[in-house]
Amino acid sequence: MSTTALGAPSIAFGWRRGLAYASLSVPLAFVSLPLYVNLPFHYASVLGLPLSVLGAVMLAVRLFDAVVDPALGRVADALFRRGANTARCAAALGSAVLAVAFAALWRPPSSGVTAWLAGALLLCTVAYSGVSILHQSWGTRWGGGPALRARVTGWREAGTVVGVLLASALPALAGWNATSLALSALLVAGLVGLNRLPAAVSPRPEPQARSEPSPWRHAAFRQLLAVFMLNGIASAIPATLLPFFIADRLQLPHWQAPLLLGYFGAAVLGLPLWVRAAARWGVSPAWRLGMMASVLAFAATPWLSAGDGAAFALVCLCSGLALGADLALPGALLTGVIHQDGAGGRGEGAYLGWWACATKLNLALAAGLALPLLAVAGYQSGGGTSAGLQALGWAYGGLPCLLKLLAAAALLRAERLNPNWKDRA
Template identity: 55%
Template sequence: MTGAAARFTTADGWRYGLLGLPLAFVALPLYVLLPNHYARAFGVPLAALGVVLLVARLFDAFLDPWLGRVADRLFARTPAAVLRFGWVAAAFLALGFALLFFPPVRGTTALLAWAAFALAWTYLAYSALSIAHQSWGAMLGGDAAQRSRVVAWREGCGLAGVLLASLLPLLAGLAASAAALGVLLALACWAWQSGPRPRTAAGASGADWRTPFARAPFRRLLAVFVLNGIASAVPATLVLFFVQDRLQAPAAMEPLFLGSYFLSAAIAIPLWVAAVPRFGLARAWLAGILLAIAAFAGASQLGAGDTWAFLAICIAAGAALGTDLALPGALLAGVIAAAGDGGRAEGAYFGWWNFATKLNLALAAGLALPLLALAGYTPGSRDPEALDALTLAYCVLPCVLKLAAAALLYLLLIHKETAE
């Protein structure tokens, strides 16, 4: 594939999208399992852990615009330079994962310091690889349907990685998971190297890091993305606490909940992509947000023992997740192309895009966990008031934020597009 808008085949999809699998394999332990693991396995206090996660994620987030600039400069050389950069970042990512989940220290202070160091290392490698890969996909071009297919392959493979990451640590342990990550990263980088290559603009030297914010469509899209992202990041941080303490579900049910959630998203992605030619990217995304609101509203009514009802909630919420994964990135690729920044500024755009994603996760962990601690909640709590606070944080707050995101999406994207 040599042209920016050449046909994107199934073989191209596998070769480009496969790297999404190990990247997501890392993301699930980092953002969902890590807080629970450090709190329960090592007894690290939630409030202190929340502060470390906040600082580490903010450090990571503020590096992303700079990493985007680095990616643009590499693309301005040759795609081969980007691929070499990707191989190095992948090696650092595999090592960082092992450092994070196998700390050689004990004691709360030492563990918190080690977690901060290992998180910074892992986040840096993860972000560098992610931004380069996302920018590459945006440069492949095409119409709205093709852009959604490109993102869908990446995110669909990512969901396979999430499913693997939700099961492998439980079935084979963390050591096997770390080894599997190294193998998967090597295979995915090889596939990426043999896959479709983008065409950069002639003589491109990369855009200024401020370029994306000079584009009003980007500012509008980013506002919706941030608000919706915070709404999704809060329950992602709290889901295991909700399952273990509010539902009091058996430990054996946890992989079923996570697996059904991500499997549902994987199944839903091609359905949402198929709806894009008829309804458009923005309207399909709005439908997904409304479905997520309905799912979390239902979860707010659950209590101890309602495990099968929560399984149904996970399936509905997973279907909604499919839109969050496949459609915003395709909308962003369209914004880049419409602005005339294709082939020279994708790194700048995705640097800020990832900055927003990390900021969402940082705020979710750094604010939700300490606030829950202030409300009296601790892991294993059975106090009714503490569990009510957990329900408010896990279910009600995301509904409020997603309603606001849906309103913004309609007013800033759908209504404006119709008016124009």
């Protein structure tokens, strides 16, 4: 164990601890982006739920769920104050609720589909948030310099990408019942991995009493969260619209599974490169580079049309490589902000609760705004007018590029205000 410049002790973090920490990320990933890729398409195309109703339900559930995330963060801090075993037990309880709610999503009754979707999705996402905040707090409490923080978040997000790959492939290969069973088994394995991790590191005692951490008092957190939300919405819009784009714009519905596998497989390969880039150039500069690489990879997408599967596969591979920066580096910056603000080891949950809230708002805004707007533009799942299909192309490919550029500009400004974001050691 060593002491970092931020004043908090650090731990040795080799590949064994990396695997143990990443193991819980794998099942949690089933309820992140893959859910918002598959769920709207499933309820629209298989169950016939109108896009406007679907978008409204998903937006309402996500907004309600997001409201409780800061409270869940405070609960996580209270659990950690009672000890690591208490946090582990809470994670196990949340995982059980998550497994049941996820299975229920894919088994709606013949009537009352809308209410069933709202209830199951709310339980699923609240349980997901509670377990995720506990899991992220565990790694965040270790602290460390930029290189260690990037490794910790890199391992966690590597597990996330593996989970995304499984969640993308399993439904097509084995169906939703098998996917739900796989989620349950992976949650058990993840909890075993969590049990093998060392207890979270506590900071040095401070001479003066400190009040409860308040993330919003710190300009660095507000600046980072603004960048995270701009960039997150840019990623969430194409994630939500991907099945519609492949099926109706490219007219290649059977390509969805291999394209997703290629995209997230490229992200797995890219993650170690972005972790090394952060160690060499600094976390913030590396993240900005990833944003610009994503824009370059995605810029041609609005002009793709029916049959352009090969070109889109190249876009998926290149943008997947860039995705690694979005996965590993924002969390590393957040850990630094938490410890710089003096909240390391005592108030991570307060920060991570708002971080989770922002993540859900990103997905909610993507689904709740993009889908109804496309309906107004004349697009309908399974076809629509030529104007509607053109609107789908620009919503899927053009709008995310604009938001990415805005996020990169905001990050550059925040980096100038927080020079330590460029630290390499």
